[in-house]
Amino acid sequence: MKLLVLAVGHRQPDWVNAGCAEYVKRMPRELLTSVVEIKPEGRGSKTREQLLAAERERIQAALPGACRLVVLDERGDDLTTLQFARRLEGWMQDGRDTALLIGGADGLDESLKRDAESRLRVSSLTLPHGLARLVLCEQLYRAASVLKNHPYHREG
Helix, strand or coil, X not given: CEEEEEEECCCCCHHHHHHHHHHHHHCCHHHEEEEEEECCCCCCCCCHHHHHHHHHHHHHHHCCCCCEEEEEEEEEEXXXXXXXXXXXXXXHHHCCCEEEEECECCECCHHHHHHCCEEECCCCCXXXXXXXXXXXXXXXXXXXXXXXXXXXXXXX
């Protein structure tokens, strides 16, 4: 199974890219993971709906066929690490590739949210997009290590 983190956003600081690359590198072979940056639409005189529609087209072009779509959303499921690990385990048993979407400054187009199989909340706090990307990569690695009984995660 492949995991694809699709993130709408401009070039991130080196520490975000380095952190994401480190967690992606640590992922087990059976969970090939990649992070793809989607160029945000230029603001100009466009409405929010026009911006989101243009970004939706870029996201859809980057999605692998027949994949599970998961959007990160502030109203998404608020999971503990162990619950997220169990969700990842279910995805692995299903076998379909999974794309996790992080919207840009204006969020995600509503049709992407409707088409998503699930919604996840990374935090109740408002995070900069680069930090949300890094937290997601770390949590994917943490969930994978829980499933492998690796001591990276310690439950207190």
